Amino acid sequence: MPSDSTATGTRPPGLRERKKQRRYEAISETAIALFLERGFEKVSVAEIAEAADISKPTLFRYFASKEDVVLHRFADHEDEAARVVTTRGEATALDALHHHFLAGLDRHDPVTGLCDSPAVLAFHRLLYGTPSLVARLYGYQDRSERALAGALATAHGGTPLKARLAAAQIVAVQRTLAEENWRRIAAGEPAAGVHPEAVTSANEAFGQLRSGLGCYA
Known part of the structure; x- marks a missing residue:
């Protein structure tokens, strides 16, 4: 089955874009696991960054807020x-x-x-x-x-x-x-x-x- 990029005639993402997307997904999944375990309000941004092995400034380069980390699952939709x-x-x-x-x-x-x-x-x-x-x-x-x-x-x-x-x-x-x-x-x-x-x-x-x-x- 062709990808969306093939179906719409756009160029498939390059290596840099794929690596960035994987980082988005890794941070989001790490955060969601913490939220499911302890509750959304009880997990801080600092704890998400530590669990994802990144700094807080790096996390905010990917996501503007805690809510965006969760809603990343909807990005493709x-x-x-x-x-x-x-x-x-x-x-x-x-x-x-x-x-x-x-x-x-x-x-x-x-x-x-x-x-x-x-x-x-x-x-x-x-x-x-x-x-x-x-x-x-x-x-x-x-x-x-x-x-x-x-x-x-x-x-x-x-x-x-x-x-x-x-x-x-x-x-x-x-x-x-x-x-x-x-x-x-x-x-x-x-x-x-x-x-x-x-x-x-x-x-x-x-x-x-x-x-x-x-x-x-």
Whole structure:
């Protein structure tokens, strides 16, 4: 399967970029392990730096805040919907996003909320149980909407406002579906058992979007 860089025609990252990305991931995973063990508020930036074997100034060159260290796991997903629209081929934007979400359900992608891996469940409890992380998620959602709006406007035209309104509705539907899946998984239901109803809900939700989003559908 081609990488995103190949699919979109961009050059694959060089050695320096790959090393930097690995450092981002190593720091983030080290910090998350500490947060899961002791709680987000009880771990200091100095302790993260020490555990990652770097200095505090070095840590802040990679991440502006403790919250960003956690939300780094979402970095690849921030413009995911926009990339789906950009590389959709002959499909409409909404069809491409619908099929992409269903594929995520099939592989139990954590982004869809339909994942009962203990590690993912623990991360979700950390994320949604920490007010400052929940607040920071709104920024992530705003950037995701803006990226998707740009892709929709390029793909199907329309005014910038119309594209932004459509993007906001699509992102809200995906978030709501994921939150409902996560709620059921967190209550103890197995992902495999939730999957059929999650697919039905996704089909109904995207059906509602099709009836109201006009040219984007």
